[in-house]
Amino acid sequence: MGAAHSASAEVRELEGKTGFSSDQIEQLHRRFKQLSGDQPTIRKENFNNVPDLELNPIRSKIVRAFFDNRNLRKGPSGLADEINFEDFLTIMSYFRPIDPTLGEEQVELYRKEKLRFLFHMYDSDSDGRITLEEYRNVVEELLSGNPHIEKDSARSIADGAMMEAASVCVGQMEPDQVYEGITFEDFLKIWQGIDIETKMHIRFLNMETMALCH
Amino acid sequence: MFLLLPFDSLIVNLLGISLTVLFTLLLVFIIVPAIFGVSFGIRKLYMKTLLKIFAWATLRMERGAKEKNHQLYKPYTNGIIAKDPTSLEEEIKEIRRSGSSKALDNTPEFELSDIFYFCRKGMETIMDDEVTKRFSAEELESWNLLSRTNYNFQYISLRLTVLWGLGVLIRYCFLLPLRIALAFTGISLLVVGTTVVGYLPNGRFKEFLSKHVHLMCYRICVRALTAIITYHDRENRPRNGGICVANHTSPIDVIILASDGYYAMVGQVHGGLMGVIQRAMVKACPHVWFERSEVKDRHLVAKRLTEHVRDKSKLPILIFPEGTCINNTSVMMFKKGSFEIGATVYPVAIKYDPQFGDAFWNSSKYGMVTYLLRMMTSWAIVCSVWYLPPMTREADEDAVQFANRVKSAIARQGGLVDLLWDGGLKREKVKDTFKEEQQKLYSKMIVGNHEDRSRS
Numbered sequence: 001m002g003a004a005h006s007a008s009a010e011v012r013e014l015e016g017k018t019g020f021s022s023d024q025i026e027q028l029h030r031r032f033k034q035l036s037g038d039q040p041t042i043r044k045e046n047f048n049n050v051p052d053l054e055l056n057p058i059r060s061k062i063v064r065a066f067f068d069n070r071n072l073r074k075g076p077s078g079l080a081d082e083i084n085f086e087d088f089l090t091i092m093s094y095f096r097p098i099d100p101t102l103g104e105e106q107v108e109l110y111r112k113e114k115l116r117f118l119f120h121m122y123d124s125d126s127d128g129r130i131t132l133e134e135y136r137n138v139v140e141e142l143l144s145g146n147p148h149i150e151k152d153s154a155r156s157i158a159d160g161a162m163m164e165a166a167s168v169c170v171g172q173m174e175p176d177q178v179y180e181g182i183t184f185e186d187f188l189k190i191w192q193g194i195d196i197e198t199k200m201h202i203r204f205l206n207m208e209t210m211a212l213c214h
Numbered sequence: 215m216f217l218l219l220p221f222d223s224l225i226v227n228l229l230g231i232s233l234t235v236l237f238t239l240l241l242v243f244i245i246v247p248a249i250f251g252v253s254f255g256i257r258k259l260y261m262k263t264l265l266k267i268f269a270w271a272t273l274r275m276e277r278g279a280k281e282k283n284h285q286l287y288k289p290y291t292n293g294i295i296a297k298d299p300t301s302l303e304e305e306i307k308e309i310r311r312s313g314s315s316k317a318l319d320n321t322p323e324f325e326l327s328d329i330f331y332f333c334r335k336g337m338e339t340i341m342d343d344e345v346t347k348r349f350s351a352e353e354l355e356s357w358n359l360l361s362r363t364n365y366n367f368q369y370i371s372l373r374l375t376v377l378w379g380l381g382v383l384i385r386y387c388f389l390l391p392l393r394i395a396l397a398f399t400g401i402s403l404l405v406v407g408t409t410v411v412g413y414l415p416n417g418r419f420k421e422f423l424s425k426h427v428h429l430m431c432y433r434i435c436v437r438a439l440t441a442i443i444t445y446h447d448r449e450n451r452p453r454n455g456g457i458c459v460a461n462h463t464s465p466i467d468v469i470i471l472a473s474d475g476y477y478a479m480v481g482q483v484h485g486g487l488m489g490v491i492q493r494a495m496v497k498a499c500p501h502v503w504f505e506r507s508e509v510k511d512r513h514l515v516a517k518r519l520t521e522h523v524r525d526k527s528k529l530p531i532l533i534f535p536e537g538t539c540i541n542n543t544s545v546m547m548f549k550k551g552s553f554e555i556g557a558t559v560y561p562v563a564i565k566y567d568p569q570f571g572d573a574f575w576n577s578s579k580y581g582m583v584t585y586l587l588r589m590m591t592s593w594a595i596v597c598s599v600w601y602l603p604p605m606t607r608e609a610d611e612d613a614v615q616f617a618n619r620v621k622s623a624i625a626r627q628g629g630l631v632d633l634l635w636d637g638g639l640k641r642e643k644v645k646d647t648f649k650e651e652q653q654k655l656y657s658k659m660i661v662g663n664h665e666d667r668s669r670s
Contacts, residue, residue, distance in 0.1 A: 052339035
């Protein structure tokens with residue numbers, strides 16, 4: 001019972017850092033404990049306990065994103081072995097709904113953060129550019145389940161898409177100019193003016209307490 | 215020392231007298247009615263009294279919590295996320311529409327934005343997924359004076375703690391020994407009774423006796439757990455040559471169903487006490503017990519079940535197709551084996567009321583003995599049983615569709631959620647085929663477009 005008081009100070013600190021409300025933090029904490037099996041940290045293997053996640057073709061990229069040091073703000077590259085609850089919340093906060101009442105600068109900042117999360121998902125070797133190889137890799141993963149698509153079609157789809165991206169970012173290219181890859185600035189350029197807020201957040205239910213009905 | 219002697223014998227006498235009285239009471243009020251299937255209504259009275267006490271206790275907790283400004287109830291736990299019910303295609307089209315500045319192009323091949331959908335879906339399932347919820351015990355909204363079900367228990371008042379302490383005393387020192395004595399009586403009567411009946415020559419008299427011996431012992435066991443059961447639609451009870459299927463929450467399900475009808479059991483041969491009981495039961499009337507090695511062989515299992523079902527003089531089989539215990543808020547995938555046999559299926563829905571004691575057996579958390587002790591130290595087990603009208607497999611259905619049809623009927627009647635997932639997921643991983651389905655759908659979308667393009 002005494003533990004309840006120090007826990008709420010921690011909760012308030014997390015509220016400030018990640019922007020979740022205390023109710024949401026408590027729910028997420030329970031989910032964290034469920035995933036980790038009551039341990040203080042989660043490892044990659046713990047995500048195997050989520051059966052619905054198996055349906056997702058980019059499952060491995062999503063799980064990887066949880067341990068990516070760039071998303072955890074712990075370094076420019078590499079993967080962590082395990083994450084604690086605060087790290088878990090940090091990753092979840094990329095999917096927090098943006099409060100529309102905040103100033104334009106803040107909104108722009110959050111938007112950049114979300115796009116950066118996506119960028120890290122594509123850029124697997126952390127060199128700051130999405131190369132053709134990495135792009136192909138993503139397309140292949142998304143299409144890998146279908147036995148009717150040969151590797152070549154997947155490749156050509158990726159190549160076509162990459163060329164379109166290049167034309168948006170660099171404009172007309174010389175015939176022998178090689179396109180290095182999509183940098184984060186180019187990535188932002190592609191998304192300029194497009195509203196991603198509604199697509200990259202998770203809506204929490206309004207958690208009202210229920211009354212007893214005897 | 216000499217002063218102790220008369221005192222000693224006094225205590226011994228008292229003990230002897232109280233034991234005799236207890237035993238007589240036991241016999242008169244519990245065992246004899248069990249044999250004849252008569253009920254004095256003691257358990258219903260007990261249930262009503264308990265409900266009144268719980269209501270009072272919860273009121274006190276509410277008042278106490280308000281004074282101290284604590285949050286008393288757990289938040290609405292049906293899920294923390296509003297999941298969008300739109301399909302993969304709709305969502306991706308929408309994302310592309312909102313994104314594409316080249317809007318004239320009706321069939322874009324692949325967009326960076328496509329990854330949004332899968333990313334968000336993945337995050338949502340990590341936060342909150344349907345299946346894992348089913349495997350932990352159901353959470354209550356009021357307190358039933360069992361500390362094991364209260365997650366928010368904080369010290370509210372002296373009166374409440376005293377009440378809880380009294381509850382503990384009653385449950386552990388009075389109810390528990392009583393129940394253990396009853397269970398012991400029930401099981402030994404079963405073993406002895408069925409062995410004795412086994413010596414009789416085969417015939418109608420033997421069948422009659424064996425049915426009643428089984429019934430009597432199950433009734434005693436029901437009272438050993440203080441199970442208060444309400445049966446609905448008893449005219450639909452299973453008949454000979456049929457298969458009875460029910461949803462599975464705990465090993466007690468067997469006792470609950472078998473105390474209201476005559477069934478042949480199906481199961482693996484165990485060692486120890488269970489093995490003794492199984493061997494005795496099979497002497498009186500035919501049950502279907504499989505050796506461990508035979509269980510893997512699906513054809514053998516199907517053959518034996520079919521043989522049993524064809525013989526109209528044998529009792530209906532009782533089977534739990536989910537294969538494992540679920541926490542009684544939903545019904546998971548039924549294994550199709552029992553639905554391939556072609557006999558009439560009698561579905562039964564069992565729903566427990568968690569207010570008096572949580573009957574769910576989380577086999578990864580508790581062993582059998584711990585589980586039984588928990589059951590015997592709860593207040594009571596209250597449940598409702600609905601007998602649904604019989605179903606047969608139609609000509610154009612295969613076993614899986616038939617199984618799903620039965621499952622939906624059971625889920626609907628019991629007020630449980632009908633899930634497509636496999637109960638085996640409690641212990642294993644998802645099959646790859648499920649993952650491929652999603653990928654196929656997505657790739658059909660993209661490649662379909664690609665082909666149109668290259669053709670034009």
